[in-house]
Amino acid sequence: MQVKEKPLSTVPKGLTQSEAEESRKKNGANTLTQIPPDPLWKKILEGFKDPMIMILLVALVVQVVLFFLGQAEWFEPAGILVAIMIANGVSAVSESKQEGKASALKAEEEAKETAKVIRDGKLTEIHVSDVVVGDIVYLQAGDKLPADGELVMGAIKVDQAALNGETEEAEKLPDESGEGYDTKDLLNKHYAYRGTVVCGGEGYMEIKVVGDKTLFGELALEVQEDTRETPLQVKLSHLAKQISTFGYVGAICIVVGIMAKTLITGEIPQDFFGWVRLIMDAVTVAVTIIVCAVPEGLPMLTSILLSFQSLRMAKDNVLVRKINGLETAGSLSILFSDKTGTITEGKLSVVELSSGDGSLYDSFDKIPAPLANDIIIGAGVNNSASAADGKVIGGNSTDRALMTYLMEAGKAESITKDNVLSFSAFDSNKKCSSVTVSENGNAVTYIKGAPERLLERCDSYVDEKGEVKPLSDKKALMDYIDTQASRSMRLLGVAKKNGESDEGTVTLVCLLSIRDNVRKEAVDAIKEVQNAGIQVVMVTGDRKETAVAIAKEAGLLTSDTDIALTSAELAEKTDDELKALLPNLRVVSRALPTDKSRLVRAAQELNLVVGMTGDGVNDSPALKKADVGFAMGSGTEVAKEAGDITILDDNFSSIEKAILYGRTMFKSIRKFLIFQLTVNVAAVLTCFIGPLMGENVMMTVIQLLLVNLAMDTLAAIAFGSEPALKEYMKEQPVPRSASIVSKNMMIEIIISALYITAVCLSIRFVPAFRTLFGGVDDTYLKSAVFATFMMAITFNGFNARTSHMNPFEGLGRNKNFIYVMLSIFLLQFIFVTFGGEVLSVEALNPLTWLVCIALAFMVIPINMIRKAVTKGE
Template structure:
């Protein structure tokens, strides 16, 4: 029986024949009996994955917060004492909140299921000595696989035969450049990305063909190990969850303390029946529970989630929308995130000038030379041109370099079909890592300025190799013998550009006679005319530079984590506006030498981590979070998945792998990096709106607690009844809370620093509004209650007046609380129509419960005389003035006025 990959990890350093021996296989493959036996022993070739989350789990998970626990306990206590209306209202609030949260998370998970795109399920395998097509899930260790161009690798393979084989391993390494593969063994300590003798599950063949023996399947493959790392990574608790949990605990403790105080005070200070005192304590508990808060927070998150979706980002987890606003560091791979993830020719460097293809500068004084260079690249090319398969009428498939060159040629209006007719292929020498160039011989049916012979040789390859085979160059439109200085100048450019992390391909040609055209291309590839260098790169996304700039203004630190070389990452960083010093670049080999404590200190100053493995990425994220950073991880490959899951916010590109998307909190449907900025801005708006709602709600709670507690301590009738409190909580808190969700936020919100993850949700300004202003205002309201009651007015009239005062002053305060940074007179009163609608509707319901007897009888309210409204409106206006004064004091202190 072959050994398991978990027991042996050095297939890459083992001779190909020895690998066949270890797997007890041969070029004839396994027979069906042995294959079934191994399948039974090792299991199907399936990646480990979690079972889909059940609908019941999603629903009941909405109840798993301390705030909801307080609400449920209050509902049960109210029911026990036969306060059926109170109990029903609280329970309705809890269920409604759960329903909204359930619907949003279910919809997000359902959308993700529709995005799924799994690995091709079939492969060509040698069984019983002949090739047959089987389901890739049936592969076992020892199977011999035909590796074909354009196909996915179905399992981890040890290469045993190779013909020009190249594989794109970006799914594992994050790098778009293809990797050459051969049967030769490599050193035992070779990194994953350099193991040329291996082909890994999920990677894609872009060139050539070969044979490989399966050495690992399913969870034992490299991609399977990463999936296992994802499974072992705990979901991070978001800052919002932590803050709300802390706030709920504080409210719960405060409620218990106040209720005990009331109960003891009632027994000690007054001649009260213990049962009645307990009922009064329940009234305080009802007053202190913000039953509207869970719904309000959920609505704000939902509105933000929908806004982000309009910007082409799918939020999979509701609380993730707010967490974006707390992000202090964004870790991103450069390929496919900062860059487009696809190679392009940006320039052609001729011996006497440089042509910028990106800007379309085809006004070159020698346009024929540009077309000649691109013509060489088009014909000396293994990419496949497919007409009519894409929007625009064509598509190119092949290895990245070939794709880039052929695409540039077609975009320059070289007609592919006509070119193949005008220059039919006679013979070719395929590219190989031994000779590092490709050569093709063509008949020339047309004449151009640079093609005057009946036959032509085109050469494309490594710059130094092609230059060494060249005798001439073209300058000023004329062919001349290359001097030592010419060669030195070209070598200088080669060194300079490769030092910037750019890929270079040299282009050359040679006129042939009919007799010469019959010879082998390898023989003819001498005395070439060196045409120029095609500069190839994975260009940065157009919006990336502005995105990085906004992030820096917002106090967010961009960190590049890549499997590529440090110098390449540094060049990309410079293009997007990141100035990185050499001592701010660390490679994976150094990370291996550091323990977790040392890494914690290192990540504080490093901007680029290069040549890293998936395990390194996970350690980096954990180190940043250990430093109290709120971290977003952006990625698209399987190699990014563990770090995506470990981050505070995991962001996957829509074109990324299923594993990356499944572990993410947010998916960028359009792969647009600027969408992250829009999402972060909305996250800050969400947090700001949550703070406004909490300030509004707790201000109301504080008022109600002061009045009820004061009534009991001073031996007075309750200033407001529990049913009236619940009515205010529904009417005053419900509609305005929803309206605050649509506030757009302060215009300078992306110029402020991120909110620290450990910062309490109530800041100094909010505490001053809630407790400072609240204590003065609510004491004054309680004194008014005592005065009105001692004046001999009916208790129902006095309670109704207090009821109206609490309702109106809260609604009036909305005008000021809409923006805690901007004075009321600078706000546009019509910028949020929902606020005006909510205030009008809530005022209408308050008035209706006072003057419409069916509701009035239910809540023990009575019609008020006109003079009562003087008190009501006066306190409402005075409250606004006091709010604005507090805002002004804090804004001046913070330099915002």
């Protein structure tokens, strides 16, 4: 596409098309290396490396072998296979879909990226990927830089927030001194970088590096490094080893127990086939115990939880891009947060206005009309931005803040430039801009700029009536400027004078305090996160004074022991010194990309679970290396790719919600484990002790698998729907090295399992209990054992879902739990009543059902006693 305009009178020559091709061959294309996401089939295969899935695969193989030996029904291996596919498939498909959406959006955005270059002596618009080293690129306000290079003509101001997080524009000029400069210093005056945006001026840049060699490209490549295991993966891996050991030891004990009981009782087989049958029966029960020891529902539960919570979080402006990031968020122990747009609003706003006599106004509506008219001209007409249709267009960040201030006060519509005689844009030497307007036939010039420079020239001020009064107390105004600067305010003065010149003595109109305000909701959210035991450290590119002022207002710096460091001070510290002061660190100012990565590494070496927020390319390596990266919705695509979770509204309070959902998920997993491991321990103990007391088969293989499959799959749904409770944010984070099964959890599991085992064995062997059922045979008693076992573990689900004394507290908030528990009771009734020979049961009479329900229900008061003694978790 040909561009006709030639903005500057003399322009650099640029490359010919053939020279551009040679440059591309020599220096490479301006494309970024992108490692494609793993295809769905590979994600599914990777899932089989999960320790829980591996145990299930072993159980599946055993069940298939037993099926072919005639010792198992077809639905037994089929049930395990379904559990594997659901558990492995849900998370893989969910993550694949999220990556697909992100890739499509990225491709759509990249297709629109163009650059204006001089080729064959003509200014031409080409795709960014076609830019080569040596190209001369023409830059205007609003253009995004296509590669790194040196400005060779003109002057521009560049928004480098994507690279260094700073809101203040950087000026770029040609290097006429010949002294050279450091291209690694983002604040150098001559070198500009890919991904930054021109916000003022115009000029020509010679491309020096392209593609992966640009600073943007280097950071994007670093993002694609592998990350370490999540805290939950570490905990589940450890648990898988414990469960498999428990299952194998239990199985061996059962085989030994059955053989020992056979020898002790004298029931020794008389022939070879009798021995084979005995060993086969013992091995079959042992293998079933191994299968029962594995909570098939746990991988399924984590998948259901991740997907369910991800959908719920989307309503709260939190997009879970990488599924495992959610559970990691719940385990955070330290969070490194960006300042701009996260803790602050991310845009400059007028906070306060002072007139020449020291009167302060926090709202434009409170300013007297005569003075307000001067402010509208001095800050609104003397402005490179404009307002239209409720939006502010153009201008630098300061001018946009002033125009927004007037627009929100309903004064932008009254701004007219019909009477403007001349306008001078901001002059870096004079440190001001000016506009001359016609007022009642007279020329009046309004000046807007650095307050110190204006005050030096002021001998008067405009009072609230619009009258000019002598300015006698400049010191009070200078003290006010210093005070506001210490509060991280950016001060701007407005003055006026008669005539068309902006030189000489002027009359002060007002002083404007402008700042990137702290989000009100962020202050509360930071307090919530700190109360949750999570250390929050603000990492920003701003100067130390500004960072400290913001940190104090946000509630980050609250005591004398809290530490604020600059990047230079941080660089002076050894890794050991950094680790020693890290617990008290609250602010890092003038931060470089390398600082963020170093902070993450140091915290992880202390075995902390690390979170990092960010929006720019500069944040991406640290977002990737952190245990969980929170990318901002308004940030760069590189940052979003590096992050695990995208905060769509850029708000710290949304990060707090993500932490709460992560903790809710972890709590749900623990609740499920209490429930499921109680089932497993009770099943192993019952089937181990039973043979020693004279009953080889307390519960048949089919009965155990029915218990296992029903409890695993249905319970995963029940506990996966647990609501997010604010009380979780009052607890300390669970350390990365801590076991997923806590001491109190283990006590609860053992007490409940021992009670359920004791009840089941008593029904079968203790005469006092047998008389409760009347004169019945052993099959009837074992049917009662089966019914009691299943109902007791169902009632235990109410114990598992809360650590509060009342097991039914808040039950209405999880209706799925109620539906699942009622379903299990119904299924149990159907199994026992209609199972017959297939399930080795007899139908029970109403009295027996009442006795079984009463015995099973006792697991609830027993746990209430336990909670009273241990005082819960």
